[in-house]
Amino acid sequence: MSLWVDKYRPRSLGKLDYHEEQANMLKKLVQSGDFPHMLVYGPNGAGKRTRIMAVLRELYGHGVEKLRHEHQTFTTPSKKKLEISTIASNYHIEVNPSDAGIYDRVVIQDLIKTVAQTNQLESSSQREFKIVLIMEADRLTKDAQHALRRTMEKYMSTCRIILCANTTSKVIGAIRSRCLAVRVSSPTIEQIMIILTFVCKKEGLSLPNELAKRIAEYSQGNLRKALLACEACRVQQYPFSDDQEIPKADWEVYLKETSSLIVEEQSPNRLLQIRERLYELLVHCIPPEMIMKKLLQELMMNCDGTLKTGVIQAAARFEHRMQKGQKPIYHLEAFVAYFMAMYKKFLEDGMTADW
Amino acid sequence: MDIRKFFAPSSTSKDANKKEPSKKTESDVSEVKKPRGKRQNDRSQSKQKSQTVAVEEDIILKTDSDSSMVKNAPKKGRRRKYGKKAQLGSPSSPEKRKENVPITNVMSNSESEDDLPKVKKVRKGFINSDDETDAPTKKSKKKEKPAPKKIVSSEEFFGEDKIQIAGTKGVKEKPNKKKKEEKTTIEKRIEIDQELHDDEDFMDTLDKLNKMEKEKVKKPSPAVVKTETKTNAKTPSPKKVIKVVKSPTKAKTKTPKKDDSPLSISKTPTPAKRPLTAPKSKTPTGESAPNMVKTPSSAKRNLAYAKFKQREGPRAVGQIEIPEGSENCLEGLVFVVTGVLEGLERDDAKHLVERYGGKVTTSISKRTSYLVMGRDPGASKEEKARKLGTKIITEEELYHLIKTLPGKKSKYEIAAEKEIKAEQDRDRKRNLTEKESTVPAKKMRQMVEKPVVKVVERERAETSHQTGANYLDRGQLWVDKYKPTNMKQLIGQQGDKSCARKLLNWLSSWHANRAAGRKPIFGGGKWADQDGGGYRAALLSGPPGIGKTTMSVLVCKELGYSFVELNASDSRSKKSITEQVSELLHCSSLSQWASGKDNKVDKKEHVLLMDEVDGMSGNEDRGGMQQLIQLIKTTKVPIICMANDRNHPKLRTLANYCFDLRVQRPRVEQIKSAIMTIAYKEGVKIAPNVLQDIIVSTNQDIRQVLHNLCLFSAGGDKPDEREAVKSKKDIQIGAFDACRKVFDPSCASNSIQEKTSLFFYDYSIAPLFVHENYIKVRPKDNHLMRLAKAADSIAIGDVVDKKIRGSSGSWSLLPTQAIFASLLPGEYMRGYMSGMINFPQWLGRNSTNNKNKRIVSQLTGHMRLNTSGDRQAINQDYLPVLRKRLTQPLIEKQNEGVKDVLTILEDYHLTREDMDSLLEITQWDGIDPMKSIESKTKAAFTRAFNKANFVLPYAIVTASKAKAKRAEVAADDDYETELGEDNIEESAEEDDITKDAMIKKAKKPSSKKQETKKTTEKKTTKKRGKS
Incomplete structure (x- = not known):
């Protein structure tokens, strides 16, 4: 009884529900025999990994679905031991080097070399290369990315690398140019609605169109989120109704409360309170970029048009600094403080004008 | 009162310079040296001579001042210069003033002189009429009343004449004043400003005129003034006149309107106060008193407080x-x-x-x-x-x-003199009696002494105080010279509850306590014995230089114990302690017996002093601390340990076996008086306030103070404030204090250097402290704006921090970071800090964050086979849903729900710990769903889970850790824990095999996504077969 999102995941390129054209292209690519390095990128929940697994299956057949966990140990130059868990089949190995934090370079160097240096035994019946699947490639440090570029060329004969990333902007140009970039864009609202209805039908439920639409809109193109939300709706209430409330994740609710607290009162004490909440969010591993984005969205809804440009500019400035700096709380707090000062000033000016 | 006050002082100081402009001729300068009687004659003559000159100058300067009204800044500088010059030439004696004759002369001078300015400017003319008072009058135009201050000075110099003028002034001013009342306050202010400038300019000129004047005239003592007033029977005494003038103005100023402007309010109390302040005044104080008593109505008090908040410096x-x-x-x-x-x-x-x-x-x-x-x-x-x-x-x-006031002898000097005298007497007596007995004792001891262990016994005769003359002969440091020789001389240890007293009591009752078999009470708290009777050892702790060693030595001496001292210069490893010390401690000394002082061989004569125990470290002293503790457990003699840092981790164990005595720094005054005595004995003259500075700057370190003083005296100069600053001991202030200083308003005028140095006390944590606490500071205005700016600056500081600590490692940017992360926020926010300084919670939050990241990674790893998506997706999308799926069935369906939950766990390959950590990191606002599950259900679930015995596709990395954790969790729930653990271990073993699988190449698929459920059984059997 897996979650629907896992239960109804398509397994092969032919069964993909959207971007069929791209799927066909990939199929042809695989059939042509040779296969380049790939950089698959796109937003969360667009189906990158699903697509990659489908490609692998197309390449190697069912064997690729026999996955196993492996723990690998690496030793850094400073003699620190790193444990990285990987997932592997006979034909590929999937690794998330960013688990190793700043030592991801070591992982890239060691792991890929060991994999790449072994040839496939039955090259007659199988492909002559193995695949290394690197997740969260955009989180690789620059060092690791540079370590990757030479490896990619050197071991081209025995190994292909598939990088999976959210954005290419953080992948260095040298790597981008060595890969076939495949963008997997988010499904449209309609596509999501179709999938939701399809899944519900399979589950023996009837999903009202209106609700499907609302869920799709809520998900903002994130199919995973849409499916999870749909299932949550099912758990919450069945039969579905059109105006049913979509259960939100706790952190989203919390974030929303936070922003309404900011609008409600602007004072040093409130700022302290907000800091607590921001810490809370960060501690729960909610990415700071996400916090900043959602905060801005909520605040924009509550502030006057004349303020908006200033606030957006400030948000951009602080977000930029956040990327440059290392303690997100400083920047989030600075943004909130800035907003409070601006907003309060605006309110006070408005008051005096009224008088 | 304010404005008048403001000017009044300047006028006084000025009049010191100014007094009688006419006396400016050079001849006056030379006069100073002449005998008094002659001088007076000269003076009157010269005055007349100089009169014309002075008048001319006056005019010139006036025009100058007019033009300069526009820009007065340079003028100020000029004025100051003059003031200085005047100062230089003013070593006059107060007696000069006593004669009346010169005074009258002066009066006539000043009057005639004043006429000219009057022509030029009506207003100024006024002021000029009593030259030195000009500034106040100007002010007073605004302020009305003739400045009383002026009068104080004038009375001193000129007696009645001046006063009359003042009186007229007062009368004339009234109309002015009324007009002004009608003006808006703003206008008033502008006027004030102008007047201010006028004043300054004018004063400049006056200064010039009067430069030399000061030499001649010094302020008469009050007594002198009195005689003056008496002699001039016709004119009322200056003070009286003032009063007369004042009272009418007062009445006028008291209109309600006036009260509104802070200036006028401040004015009103002045007249009331005046009479009080002038002790000789004849007006009844009662008159003014009612005014004062009336004011403290609540409204007024509030007003007063508002005023207080706004008052200028x-x-x-x-x-x-x-x-x-x-x-x-x-x-x-x-x-x-x-x-x-x-x-x-x-x-x-x-x-x-x-x-x-x-x-x-x-x-x-x-x-x-x-x-x-x-x-x-x-x-x-x-x-x-x-x-x-x-x-x-x-x-x-x-x-x-x-x-x-005449100079006096400092009380310290008096005390020191007394003491020395007493000592001299004592020494004389003692020297006679003692000498013979000490010599054999010394010899005896030398024979007994072991080479490594120092038996230090300080004879009184050796260190006792000697008379002043002798001190200079010996090349001893003052610290040794003036080492206290009995307990009464200990600084700051005189009280009944002082450490010295406690130590004394403890030591004196030590043997009795051992005999009584008293046991130490461990754990402290309120049950801890107050006198430390149960302990075999005492631990003295406190900052350096406050006399811990001296204290313990003296206590031993006081009780007639001899002591063995071990300090950091001795090897204190386990071996050396065992061999030497324990041996020594378990036997008794012959010294006293041999010396013949005391005929009974007494077991209690030894004390072991372990000095600087916190310095026991390294290879040299390996095991020393443990051995010391062992020693303490069995010792037959008291042991006194000494250390600086009581909270040092090394001392943690030791402290459990010791009577804990914390020696506090003596208060500044305590040190001061002692040091003053020494300074006197040494013939060093030092002002009490300078000494105080030195003491404070050394952080109340007696030893350091003495060293500094010794140094000063060697230099031969009289130490002054500057020396005190130089002697500043580098005090390491903590991050908390540094943070407080960053925002402290009193540090506002510090140099940038000083402000950045606050950051450098600990540059790794300073930014965190600033960030943690800046919100709590209350700046004077515009709070939110300042907050935003400070936060902005802190954020930039963080970017710099990354540059420093990141891959680029630009450590040269540290000063830049100091500016952004500490100095600027401090500048923006500067104000009162409400509440205490908090420790940065970022550190705690960060480690929680890391822990949670690890959990998410682990969960992602465990669920990877069956899910897509990276950690973020898992954390943000999956976990909230899973949380509900894992808890709701148990809450709603209770035992029936167990199965649902188990399937989820199985599908996603989650262990019981995973479930716990999952629930933990998805918890918001502290709502724990597990609490709403009945314990019965929980137990059933645990049982079912253990029975289900999932096969996991991965090895449990931290098996041992997980086991411990699990035992903890499960212990509450039921007794099947044991079984569960076994199962886990078993599956872990199996997984170890799968771990090797890659090498073998024949793999065991742990699951096929859709058929996980079905394959579980098969897998299990397969695995079993393999293993």
């Missing part, structure tokens, strides 16, 4: 000349300062008084000798002063006091 700092008095002239006097003094910041005022041996306290008591009242004084202080009959004086009067 001193307005004439640096412009008023601070008088020099004779040494210790304020000795024995206690001052309280209220309101704002115009010429001095509060601290400076305190300093000034202390320099002359006086004392400044903050509240009035019976012992207070003077209340120094400035502008906007505190009403309650004033009232109390009146009640207690404390003398109330103004700022100028304070200066006057300093100038006129």
